Amino acid sequence: MMGAGKTTIGRSLAKELGRGFIDLDQALEARCGVPVTVIFDIEGEAGFRKRETQLLEELSRQPRIVLATGGGAVLVDENRAYLKERGTVVYLRAEADELYRRLARDRQRPLLQTADPRARLAELLALRTPLYEEVAHLAFDTGTLPVLQAVTRLAAQLKAYEEKT
Numbered sequence: 001m002m003g004a005g006k007t008t009i010g011r012s013l014a015k016e017l018g019r020g021f022i023d024l025d026q027a028l029e030a031r032c033g034v035p036v037t038v039i040f041d042i043e044g045e046a047g048f049r050k051r052e053t054q055l056l057e058e059l060s061r062q063p064r065i066v067l068a069t070g071g072g073a074v075l076v077d078e079n080r081a082y083l084k085e086r087g088t089v090v091y092l093r094a095e096a097d098e099l100y101r102r103l104a105r106d107r108q109r110p111l112l113q114t115a116d117p118r119a120r121l122a123e124l125l126a127l128r129t130p131l132y133e134e135v136a137h138l139a140f141d142t143g144t145l146p147v148l149q150a151v152t153r154l155a156a157q158l159k160a161y162e163e164k165t
Ligand SMILES: Nc1ncnc2c1ncn2[C@@H]1O[C@H](COP(=O)(O)OP(=O)(O)O)[C@@H](O)[C@H]1O
Pocket: 001, 002, 003, 004, 005, 006, 007, 008, 009, 068, 102, 103, 142, 143, 144, 145, 146, 147, 150
């Protein structure tokens, strides 16, 4: 979900694992030359999702990288298939209240620029949780862990998972 720490933990995890890092939203912004907020303003969520799927299809082919998606990438069936078939998918779990604490002052998430962002987060989390669970090979609670500790633990869990499979 938005605020779970995909961008932050993903970047640090890539370093820990000695792999390249790609953040799908940042890659999309670089391609389009404008922030995600502007893509939403001009093309709406539907336009953003089309671009997101095209770029995910391309970037998820890269081997040995850590790829952080946006929280809504799971909404599109095709995206879930790319993720599940091409990589090891980690679902970073956090409660709605914690997500809200992290994002309350954020202005870069267009879906949260509403009168009641806390309710919106809870609603999106409830709708998406089954999709996150469906696509994930591993679930990881980010709850109260500081980022660096989370990364060390997650790297160990990934190693154990990959040795097992
Ligand atoms: N484990 C964590 N504990 C506390 N704050 C975090 C944690 N992970 C991320 N954050 C903070 O939450 C905000 C959103 O993180 P971000 O990595 O952008 O999430 P996402 O990419 O999943 O939307 C940032 O301000 C980040 O510093």
